Amino acid sequence: MPAAAAIEVQGLRKTYDDREAVRGIDFSVRRGEVFGLLGPNGAGKTTTVEILEGYRTRSAGSVSVLGHDPEERPPALRERVGIVLQSCGTYPHLSARETVAHWASLYASPRDVEEVIALAGLEEAADRRARTLSGGQQRRLDLALALIGDPELVFLDEPTTGFDPAARRAAWDTVRSLRDLGKTVLLTTHYLDEAQALADRVAIIKDGRILAIGTPGELGVGAAQRVRVSWRGEDGELHEREVDDPTRLLHELTAEALARGGSVRELTVVRPSLEDVYLELTAEEEETVGV
Amino acid sequence: MSDVIALGWRQFRLERKQFWRNPTAAFFGFMLPVVFLLIIGSLTPASDRDIIIPGIAGMNVMASTFNAIAMNMTFRREQGLLKRTRGTPMPTGSYLGGVFGNVAFNGTVQVALTVVGGVVLFGLPWPYHWDELVIFTVVGIFSFTALGIAFSHVIPNFDAAPAYTNFVFLPSILLGGVFFDPATTSSAVLDDIARVLPISHFIAGMRGAIQPDGGLSHHVGDVTVLALWGLVGLWFAIRGFSWEQRRA
Numbered sequence: 001m002p003a004a005a006a007i008e009v010q011g012l013r014k015t016y017d018d019r020e021a022v023r024g025i026d027f028s029v030r031r032g033e034v035f036g037l038l039g040p041n042g043a044g045k046t047t048t049v050e051i052l053e054g055y056r057t058r059s060a061g062s063v064s065v066l067g068h069d070p071e072e073r074p075p076a077l078r079e080r081v082g083i084v085l086q087s088c089g090t091y092p093h094l095s096a097r098e099t100v101a102h103w104a105s106l107y108a109s110p111r112d113v114e115e116v117i118a119l120a121g122l123e124e125a126a127d128r129r130a131r132t133l134s135g136g137q138q139r140r141l142d143l144a145l146a147l148i149g150d151p152e153l154v155f156l157d158e159p160t161t162g163f164d165p166a167a168r169r170a171a172w173d174t175v176r177s178l179r180d181l182g183k184t185v186l187l188t189t190h191y192l193d194e195a196q197a198l199a200d201r202v203a204i205i206k207d208g209r210i211l212a213i214g215t216p217g218e219l220g221v222g223a224a225q226r227v228r229v230s231w232r233g234e235d236g237e238l239h240e241r242e243v244d245d246p247t248r249l250l251h252e253l254t255a256e257a258l259a260r261g262g263s264v265r266e267l268t269v270v271r272p273s274l275e276d277v278y279l280e281l282t283a284e285e286e287e288t289v290g291v
Numbered sequence: 292m293s294d295v296i297a298l299g300w301r302q303f304r305l306e307r308k309q310f311w312r313n314p315t316a317a318f319f320g321f322m323l324p325v326v327f328l329l330i331i332g333s334l335t336p337a338s339d340r341d342i343i344i345p346g347i348a349g350m351n352v353m354a355s356t357f358n359a360i361a362m363n364m365t366f367r368r369e370q371g372l373l374k375r376t377r378g379t380p381m382p383t384g385s386y387l388g389g390v391f392g393n394v395a396f397n398g399t400v401q402v403a404l405t406v407v408g409g410v411v412l413f414g415l416p417w418p419y420h421w422d423e424l425v426i427f428t429v430v431g432i433f434s435f436t437a438l439g440i441a442f443s444h445v446i447p448n449f450d451a452a453p454a455y456t457n458f459v460f461l462p463s464i465l466l467g468g469v470f471f472d473p474a475t476t477s478s479a480v481l482d483d484i485a486r487v488l489p490i491s492h493f494i495a496g497m498r499g500a501i502q503p504d505g506g507l508s509h510h511v512g513d514v515t516v517l518a519l520w521g522l523v524g525l526w527f528a529i530r531g532f533s534w535e536q537r538r539a
């Protein structure tokens with residue numbers, strides 16, 4: 001296999017009626033990579049992902065998924081792709097196991113049903129009718145149905161929304177095990193910790209545009225290279241300063257405290273997390289519009 | 292090709308399982324029609340049974356095909372089940388074939404029950420014209436199912452589905468000659484309305500099959516109108532088909 005990208009997106013646009021939901025985005029996902037699309041409600045994540053899945057047509061731009069144009073919906077592509085939609089029902093009167101087994105019959109070389117049930121953490125709910133499953137268990141069934149065909153590429157649109165913390169960790173482990181198996185994963189999420197924990201690279205998307213793209217580490221230091229230093233001053237107030245290089249500031253603070261014979265109280269030096277970058281990037285436009 | 296058929300067969304079996312496990316579907320698609328047959332058949336004087344019982348077959352076939360598929364498609368579209376299925380390698384033909392097969396099976400069972408019930412319980416003769424019975428059953432089920440799928444595109448959401456289907460179903464059974472023979476009614480208006488509705492032509496065929504002087508050759512017009520309805524339904528069913536619910 002050549003090292004061609006699993007997903008290639010160039011100048012992608014999508015217009016609904018007269019509002020533009022995706023306004024010219026470019027990114028590519030390498031094979032074996034976990035790629036995160038991170039953004040607030042209405043950013044255009046689902047629109048983008050569903051274009052890649054072949055559910056929606058694009059208004060402009062070019063898209064390639066495992067070498068195919070998803071808009072043509074080739075069956076060969078559907079064999080190789082697993083999909084977790086943002087919200088989607090199953091047959092309410094079939095048990096989870098029956099549903100997974102039925103889905104297995106739709107693929108040429110499916111994985112083992114019991115194995116996938118275990119992988120998705122569905123063992124306890126496997127014999128219950130789908131309509132009696134909780135929201136989180138439904139989501140695990142969604143995951144199981146996406147994995148049963150043994151796909152090379154998995155789309156996960158908000159895979160952990162509605163999960164309790166334990167289920168979330170379990171789902172994270174599943175995504176990690178997908179990566180270990182060499183699968184390519186494109187996931188969307190609102191959760192920074194999720195993007196940070198799972199994604200090799202993240203694109204931050206808002207209002208149909210990509211604001212930043214890179215590894216979680218790069219985004220943390222790259223987009224906002226500043227370091228935040230905070231401390232409690234002699235006046236009892238909490239001070240905070242953002243600087244490019246904290247060496248000088250720290251030297252001044254400590255020198256002054258030593259000269260006084262005291263200490264710098266509550267001193268912290270933090271590098272902005274992905275969360276800070278995200279908030280900063282996604283807040284910008286609101287500020288300009290809001291004030 | 293054999294894959295398409297094998298997968299269609301699987302889907303059909305899945306649909307049967309779903310049907311029997313779903314109390315609402317099993318009640319409206321099977322139990323209620325049987326109860327109607329028993330009650331209405333018992334209340335009808337023996338001399339009118341050859342008119343009314345084929346009428347009930349029409350009502351029950353329409354309920355178990357048109358109503359059932361319109362509701363079911365609306366439900367699956369709203370739930371995203373159609374969309375999910377579309378994301379798998381399953382051929383569209385297998386899926387729709389399995390879904391259609393399930394409804395066709397129920398419709399056939401209803402015809403069989405009315406025929407057998409008519410003979411065993413209500414003293415009707417066995418059909419004189421089996422060919423007519425079979426042809427009308429096949430064409431009727433095809434037409435009502437196609438119309439049901441087409442109609443599901445008009446229904447905005449599942450909550451509204453019972454109201455929408457009854458809006459079509461109730462006038463159909465009341466005006467379409469389930470409880471009277473349009474040919475002998477004194478009201479020209481009723482007769483004209485009945486002539487438009489597909490159910491009246493289906494019932495005409497059912498009635499013809501159990502009358503000695505009936506027979507397919509006397510109902511070519513009915514089967515043609517019924518088939519035309521089916522083709523119109525099929526055209527809208529395919530043209531308007533949507534795997535996803537439209538956004539309001």
Ligand SMILES: Nc1ncnc2c1ncn2[C@@H]1O[C@H](COP(=O)(O)OP(=O)(O)OP(=O)(O)O)[C@@H](O)[C@H]1O
Binds near residue numbers: 021040045
């Ligand atoms: N089928 C549609 N018709 C019209 N507008 C749409 C349609 N789908 C999405 N939109 C609009 O496009 C924009 C992007 O929606 P999209 O669902 O892609 O966002 P998202 O990032 O997935 O949001 P969320 O986090 O809430 O799922 C929104 O303003 C939405 O209202």
Ligand SMILES: [Mg+2]
Binds near residue numbers: 047086
């Ligand atoms: Mg979304």
